[in-house]
Amino acid sequence: QSVLTQPPSASGTPGQRVTISCSGSSSNIGSNYVYWYQQLPGTAPKLLIYRNNQRPSGVPDRFSGSKSGTSASLAISGLRSEDEADYYCAAWDDSLSGLLFGGGTKLTVL
């Protein structure tokens, strides 16, 4: 069971805006950066958001990240069929001295 809690699934129709939450604690999200990864079926994960809200070059601005207290969110606007993937949040945990991943959220584009 992950210490970073994500909803197991989310869905939306093309063009919609969806958000995926990631809930943690003071020892992880509350005191460290949050990262988001996208994993398309059968492929390695891809960095989507780093340091809470920064987008690597090449990632569309439809993807945005935010953090407040011990929770973080990934928002995807203008949903497209190719966004159908698994999404993971991650943050360092000071108590565990290790990196935590959320359990992952499977996004379905209806």
Add this chain to the structure above:
Amino acid sequence: EVQLLESGGGLVQPGGSLRLSCAASGFTFSSYAMSWVRQAPGKGLEWVSAISGSGGSTYYADSVKGRFTISRDNSKNTLYLQMNSLRAEDTAVYYCAKDLSMVYAIRSLGFDYWGQGTLVTVSS
């Protein structure tokens, strides 16, 4: 172009050992922390271990502490994971991943490049 190429996976019996390698190219290998992340079949991502660019600092998930050893050879641009006392629950695809920042800060660990993964199966 950054490339990470894992090798060394395969089938091993419980209690056995395996050594994974990750050959890196396209960046100054010694300047970046590296990690191993695994994914059991049909499951989510699990961070396994990290090592600083110099190799002087290492970190492990509790699930592998005392059994796995991460190391690197900066002269060969290669990352390693020695896995001993393997268990069925270690069965997974193992990815090597590069830290995005040249400024080493373990609490800011994030991965901008990943390898394609190598499958480790622990079974009798």
